[in-house]
Amino acid sequence: MADWIALHQLLRTAPAHRLVGDADGQPLDHAGLLARVRAWRTAFAAAAGRDWALHFDDSVAFAAALLGAWSAGKRVYLAADRLPATLQALQPHVDGFAGDLEPHWAPLAMPLPEAAAGIHEEFSDLDELSCRLVVFTSGSTGEPEAIEKRLDQLAREVEALEQVFGGLLDGVQVHGTVSHQHIYGLLFRVLWPLAAGRAILPRRFFHEDLVAALSAAPCVLVATPAHLKRLPEQLEWRAVRGQLRAVFSSGGPLPDHAAAQVRVLLGQAPIEVFGSSETGGIAWRRCEAPPSAWQPLPGVRWRIEEGQLAVASPHLATTAWWRSEDRAEIADDGGFRLLGRADRIVKIEERRVSLDALERALRADPAVADARVLVLPGQREQLAAVVVPRDGGLLDAGAEGRRSFTQRLTTLLAAGHDAVSRPRRWRLVPALPVNAQGKSTQALLQALFQPSMPSLHWLDRSDSTATVQLALDPSLRVFDGHFPQVAVLPGVAQVDWAIRLGRQLFAMPPRFVRMDAVKFQQLARPGDVLLLQLDWDAARAVLGFRFSSDHGVHASGKVLFADAD
Incomplete structure (x- = not known):
């Protein structure tokens, strides 16, 4: 950690020539970042109210605004995306918006850095307890919830990541498909690189431009399971293998077949990081064959309480033990294995049903590429399934062809589930719908069962x-x-x-x-x-x-x- 600078000291002690990353297609050093931070601090200091929502497309621009807001004593809300519904839901909770937003939202503008150059020139250390960030859970099993994080929680987490993985990443550039507007992307693509002095590159997806970027210099890839499941095999991955030092995956379980494809195409066993918006990072494992047990990150303690994983961690808001909804068991090597979500056991007509078990049964069919099962709300709750068939032709096979396929899946489930505990409604889709963080949220899945046309x-x-x-x-x-x-x-x-x-x-x-x-x-x-x-x-x-x-x-x-x- 020779180049390491604690996040709260970053603005005051980082060398001016230290590379931050790519901004507007040009390299930006720490002096250039400070000029932008100073300009944002000036803008936020002049703006009324404490709570501000940020949404930026560019990670370096976002970092400057975040640090400027914190320097001005503001609490920052992360807008998961810039859809009108998202911003409307945020509006009652914040005093204003900043970032790449439509004029309708009156986003705060950053003054030209030169205009703020002479204003409050020196920076002080950031206060780890007063700098606050509000993130939102993904809504995978219900409505998203707001979670407040202090800078000390975020700082301890990036220090733990550096302690475990820093030796792999000397001199690398940080590429990613995940957005910095989510806690995983914020940590891995903004805060951790800033503290470690690694270059932050613009967000990219799996096309020729990402392959070229990954092939250009030593790098690390920060991705989600949703993205890693869709690696295009036709791209020229051989050039990437000599430069890629690590592939990180988080935000949800990485299927075994996707991990195997990453190993084959990218030449790296992906490193899966387990955690949540509430807990921060909890544990990690390398997705080899078979995958190893989960090992806790430094500083994280864990135990099993009534079959569920409980943790105590400096990444939490308190020192108390926090019981998760993840069922777990102790592994032979001293780590733990996850057994599915306790909150994905639902009651349908007084019958306990495991959504995880239904999904595993569907994915066991060779004709199914992926599946999600959910409960549709209403006067009478019912189970529904969203299925990605391996044969894309089924999507155009007509109502009779689709009905025949879903009836076959119903028959498959009947071997272990009675009529009450099987899905009654089905949707066949080319891919599971995901948000900007690569998550299939409850809202996105429910929308598939609410047609806009009769x-x-x-x-x-x-x-x-x-x-x-x-x-x-x-x-x-x-x-x-x-x-x-x-x-x-x-x-x-x-x-x-x-x-x-x-x-x-x-x-x-x-x-x-x-x-x-x-x-x-x-x-x-x-x-x-x-x-x-x-x-x-x-x-x-x-x-x-x-x-x-x-x-x-x-x-x-x-x-x-x-x-x-």
């Missing part, structure tokens, strides 16, 4: 008219919140469906102009079957629509379009 049955179609039958499934996304007491189909959804289907059928101009003679006469509810009549007047660029059912006419109107300006 099922369609076309009765007739021509160049100027069409009639289609729409079945209003209660799971349609448009019924969420409209209205809590009695679900009804919003009028805006009816107009949207008419326009969407009209664009599928007719050569309509791109620009919406206005709506005329729109009337909403009858409420449409879940379970109704609607008849939609569409009439296209090409000469006037007018789409007429009429929704009806056994209850009468629900909505009608006209929509006028025009060519783009």
Whole structure:
């Protein structure tokens, strides 16, 4: 740890010429970083409020803003992404935003570094207890929760990582597919490299540009299981093997087949790091064949309490023991083995069901590449399965082909699970949906069972008219919140469906102009079957629509379009 600088002393003691990483395509040294930090400190010091949310695409730009905010006494919230829903959820908890965000969010701007050069020139050590960061759990099993971390917790964790792995990483560049907006990426791609003096490179994904970057100089790759499961075999990995010193994986279990592929293609047994947003890093193992037991990181104590892993660690907010939801057992070599999540045992109609066990049974089928099982909320909870078939042709095989495949999987599960404890709803997908951190969250999986459009049955179609039958499934996304007491189909959804289907059928101009003679006469509810009549007047660029059912006419109107300006 000869080049090591403690995080709280980084701004005051790091040599000016020390390389930080790549910023805007150019090398940036510590003096350049300090200029940016100083500019951000000036901006944050002048801004009212303590709590600020950051979202930056570039890791070095993010590091400067983070350190500037801490220097100005601010508490930082990490925005997992910049989707409107994410930022809207954050807005009540923060005083403002900074970063690569739309003007709508009024992000705080960094002054030009030169403008802040003469303001409060000297830096003091950061206070490890007062510098705070708020991160969010991934929401893999429920709604994300806010977790506050102090700088001392983060600092002890990067020191533990350096103690175990620092000898592998002398002189390397840090590449990664994981975002620094998540705790794993923050530690491995920003804070640890800053303390150790390793160059931080922009986030990349598994394409030719990443292969070229990994081949250029000694490096380490920081990735997630979701990314490592999808290594493109056709890329020229041989050039990488001479430069790659280590591959890290965290954020979820790394499947054995993915670890084997990493060993073959990249020439490295991946190093898996186990932990959570609440606990920080807990343990690590090298994914050889077979994988070794988990070994605790320095300073982490562990024990088994009623079959579940409990830890005490300087990465936690307190010195008390913290019992996880991970079932575990002691291994022969003194480490421990994980046996699945205790919080993934659910009750369905008073029957205890292990979601992990169902997923293992599905993945045991050679035709299944991956699978996730979840509980769909509702008046009557039910199990659902999202399956990635190895044969991608099944996705285009039609309803009958997909039904035959899921029936075969149901039969497979029947050998060990009764009807109550088997999935009742299925989705076949080319890949599990993941967020920016490579996590398949509960929200993303649930969205697959909430279609945005009803099922369609076309009765007739021509160049100027069409009639289609729409079945209003209660799971349609448009019924969420409209209205809590009695679900009804919003009028805006009816107009949207008419326009969407009209664009599928007719050569309509791109620009919406206005709506005329729109009337909403009858409420449409879940379970109704609607008849939609569409009439296209090409000469006037007018789409007429009429929704009806056994209850009468629900909505009608006209929509006028025009060519783009």
